[in-house]
Amino acid sequence: MVRVGLQISATLDNIDRLETSHPDYAFFLKLVCSNCGEQSEKWHDITESERVQLDSRHIAGSNFFMKCKMCGRENSIDIVEKSNAAYMTDDSGQFKTIVIFDCRGVEPVEFSPRSGWTVAAAENGQVFEDVDLSDDDWVEYDQKNHKSISIYEFASKFVKLKK
Numbered sequence: 001m002v003r004v005g006l007q008i009s010a011t012l013d014n015i016d017r018l019e020t021s022h023p024d025y026a027f028f029l030k031l032v033c034s035n036c037g038e039q040s041e042k043w044h045d046i047t048e049s050e051r052v053q054l055d056s057r058h059i060a061g062s063n064f065f066m067k068c069k070m071c072g073r074e075n076s077i078d079i080v081e082k083s084n085a086a087y088m089t090d091d092s093g094q095f096k097t098i099v100i101f102d103c104r105g106v107e108p109v110e111f112s113p114r115s116g117w118t119v120a121a122a123e124n125g126q127v128f129e130d131v132d133l134s135d136d137d138w139v140e141y142d143q144k145n146h147k148s149i150s151i152y153e154f155a156s157k158f159v160k161l162k163k
Contacts (some may be wrong), residue, residue, distance in 0.1 A: 001102060001103065001104055002034075002102075002103045002104075002107060002160060003080070003100055003101070003102055003103070003160070003161040003162075003163055004100070004101045004103050004107055004108060004158050004159070004160055004161065005097035005099070005100050005101075005158065005159045005160075005161050006027070006097065006098055006099050006100075006101065006108070006111055006156060006158060007095040007096060007097050007098070007156065007157050007158070007159055008087055008095065008096065008098055008113075008154065008155065008156045009091075009093065009094060009095045009096070009153070009154070009155045009156075010087065010092065010093075010151050010152065010153060010154045010155070011092055011093055011151070011152040011153045012087075012089050012092040012150075012151055013148070013149060013150040013151075013152070014121060014122045014123075014125070014142065014145075014147050014148065014149040014150070015089060015119055015120065015121060015122060015149050015150075015151065016088065016089050016120045016121065016122045016123075016125075017086045017087070017088055017089070017118075017119070017120040018086065018087040018088075018117060018118075018119055018120075018151065019084070019085075019086035019087065019098070019117065019118050020084060020098070020099070020116060020117060020118070021116045021117070021118055021129070021130070022048065022084040022099075023047070023048035023049040023079075023084075024047060024048075024049050024116070025047065025048075025116045025117075026045040026046070026047045026114070026116060027045065027046045027047070027079075027099065027111065028043040028044070028045050028111070028112040028113075028114055029043065029044055029045075029046060029108040029109075029110065029111055029112075030042075030043060030044070030108070030109055030110035031044055031066070031075075031077075031106045031107065031108055031109065032106065032107055032109050033068040033070065033071060033073060033075060033105065033106055034075075034103075034105050034106060034107055035068065035071050035073045035105060036068060036070045036071040036073070038068055038069065038070040038071070039109060040066075043112055044064065044066065046063050046064040046077055046079065046101070047063065047079075048063055048079040048081075048084075050063060051063060052064065052065045062076035062077060062078045062104075063076075063077060063078050063079050064076060064077040064078075066106065068105075068106075073105050074105065075103075075104060075105035075106035076104045076105070076106070077101050077102065077103050077104070077106060077108075078101070078102040079099060079100070079101060079102075080099075080100040080101070080102055083097075083099050083100035084098065084099050085097065085098050085099070086098075089122065093153075095155075095157065097159070097161075100161060107158070108158050109158065111156040111158070112134070113133035113134065113136070113154060113156070114132065114133065114134050115130055115131065115132035115133075115134070116130060116131075117130075117131040117132075117133055118130075118131065119131050119138070119140075119149070119151070121142040121144070121145060121147070121149050122142075122145070122147075122149070123145050124144075125142040125144045125145040125147070125149070126142045126143055126144045126145070128140060133151065133154055136153070136154040136155075137150070137151060137152050137153075137154065138150065138151040139151075
């Protein structure tokens with residue numbers, strides 16, 4: 001079992017907080033089999049609030065299950081409970097772990113942010129729901145504070161964590 005943290009970095013302008021709509025946010029990931037090295041071509045969505053019971057070795061089920069097309073190995077991923085963290089204005093421009101995946105036989109290699117983010121504008125400004133970061137940049141206008149707010153230079157990476 002390997003724990004992998006998803007880290008993001010972004011430049012936040014007039015934004016206090018950026019976070020996923022946890023626990024219903026769908027993390028879209030490309031995965032690689034730890035056994036044979038086969039990388040998935042399609043995106044897989046993993047949501048903490050959803051569990052599947054397909055893995056014969058993991059009776060409680062997991063947030064994601066797949067059988068490798070190349071080697072036939074059964075692989076699964078769980079989102080570690082209470083590991084979701086918000087990306088704050090103080091984190092701007094730095095990488096920060098926002099969620100941890102408990103990986104069995106498969107590891108994430110690519111993340112697509114897509115929609116489902118929540119953005120809180122600075123100075124107790126407007127809160128924006130279901131924000132789409134597919135383009136890695138996002139710009140909006142905070143009606144409450146009469147300011148432009150934005151997210152630029154969104155980037156992500158995965159890091160292996162110690163238990």
